[in-house]
Amino acid sequence: MDDQTFKRFFDKVELDAEGCWMWVGGVAGGYGAIWNGRGHDRAHIVSYDHFRGPYVKVRRMVLDHTCKKKLCVNPWCLEHITQAVNMQRAYAHRR
Secondary structure (H helix, E strand, C coil): CCHHHHHHHHCCEEECCCCCEEECCCEECCEEEEECCCCEEEHHHHHHHHHHCCCCCCCCEEEEECCCCCCECCHHHEEEEEHHHHHHHHHHHHC
């Protein structure tokens, strides 16, 4: 993420009481969206890429918001897991 994108990114983030970085910018599909010059990227993936290393989109793998807040872009609230585990966690969270 270049310096200008980094500034634009953090202009759209607010810290909440639980330590989550809540996205207050544009939203697409329930997730934060940031313009990359050609289209929109999901803000939580941009954050993960920058702070934790490249998110490699592998078949059946997703980033799970362990905090259960879809607008959180804190990279330490994100875990790279299978879609099956993600669905199990979502079901357990709703119960």
